[in-house]
Amino acid sequence: MSVQSFNEAVIEEFRANAGKVGGPFEGAGLVLLTTTGARSGQEHTVPLGFVREPDGEQLLVVASAAGADRHPAWFHNLLAHPLVRVETGTEEYGAVAMPAAGARRAELFAHVVRQEPGYGEYQQRTEREIPVVVLQRTHETASGEDGVAGKLLEVHGWLRAQLGHVRREARDHVAAGGGGPAPLGLQLRQHCLAFCQSLEFHHTSEDAGLFPYLASQHPHLAAFFERLAREHRVVSGLQEEIVQLLDQVGEGEGAGAGIVERLEVMSRELEGHLDREEEQLLPVLRALGAP
Template sequence: MPISFNQNVIDEFRANGGKVGGPFEGGDLLLLTTTGARSGQPHTVPLGYVREEGELVVIASAGGAPDDPHWYRNLLANPVVRVELGTETFDSIAVPTEGARRERLFAAVVRIAPGYGDYQARTERELPVVVLERPETPTREVLSLADKLLEAHTWLRAQLRYVREEAQAHVAGRRASLGLQMRQHCLAFCEGLTHHHRGEDAAIFPALARSHPELAGTLDALGEQHRAIGRIKDELVALLAAVEAEQPERLRADVERMAAELEAHLAYEEAELLPALAGIPFPPVG
């Protein structure tokens, strides 16, 4: 089976530190890896990008086709994406822009790359303008499993704080609708929480149970907390899929309920596990 055009570009990009020839030579190109909305499998595409307002911006143009490209539909379902930019690789939250911000960014993109204006003229759909949000730089060096746990908790707390602020603004009437920005951050938080808890349940907790049998009761309690928080998270995801403008108080209540349980869980986990985890190097040695 012949290698696809996209795969040739991807291979060349990775082999040459982000530089490619052919029709993309000299252009600003990145690789975006999304998780399939249906398959759950990684899917990588090369995309042109523009830097504007301090953000990394890509357009779901599909060359002006009538339907959104698959990668855009994937990131609506799974907002956490992987970006390869030059020799850098990092995780990002993909956030489609709306309203005035979308119009402003699209106009800026067209000034730099006029072809996107031509693509918009070919289709009746509004081309999505997506910001790839860079993660905050870690403030501490990760040397132990305790450091890694705190790094994960810091990310979860930051996402949860953002979601709570957006939900409260929605209830107060400062947001006309939920908006894709809040939705993407909320889904990213839920996705990150699920991944974090699965890693703990499958690897960290069993290892601690073997090396620190005195923590058996604590680990059982943490596992039960995982299940309780997971149920609230699932309710929140279901609500996001069907929420209407007249349901802001239910959304806020669910967010606050999960926030309270998660904050208590994180604090308990840190108090009980950090001393044991501090003696375990990360990455693992040998």
């Protein structure tokens, strides 16, 4: 049986039995991790063992590849697309995949080996430093409202919260001296990519689906939708500049300062855009009712 066929059988059994599987995984902690292909852009799901952080709050997965000399494909995927989906058998949620670095990685790997000694044996087989990935759960922002209007408010609330989080990390990165400690630079990169990619998906979905539908039902709002589309393009340009600067994080103060400056500009543009969108569209969306 190929690795892919084996994984597919485990995934099917996992989902059919609320996360419980037999065979080599019987009795072990197991999650399904869905990543987005670094090159293909397609979703890929793999079953992985996990260990909880020492405080028990977040889940840790280890890119051991059974001690092979190359990182597994899912690890390369989450570096390109940090926003992942986690299934535990009892719940499913989004998370930002955060590879640990430096002393933090050493601390977490030692914790993992105490819980599951096999990972220590895998590390002995390879000169590659086996990554430990923290799955930082992204909490939904409740809108207190049902229907399409409530969904829009939830997405906007999530985007506002994530942007605030990224701005704080960028300022901390610069305050630490530009390069900063390795974990801080990596956190900034992963969180910033996750935010930018989520924002891009949201705006693309609006431009391709929601806005054309609403424009067909409310022709008097055509000029307003054209304005929103122009604002999407402005924000998209800022996102591209930020993503380019992310490749330079850790190389000096300039990249971090540039990201802070671009994030501040994006924040002003995006907050104004979201406010205008809510002011004009929420009455229309409330009339639609259920999504």
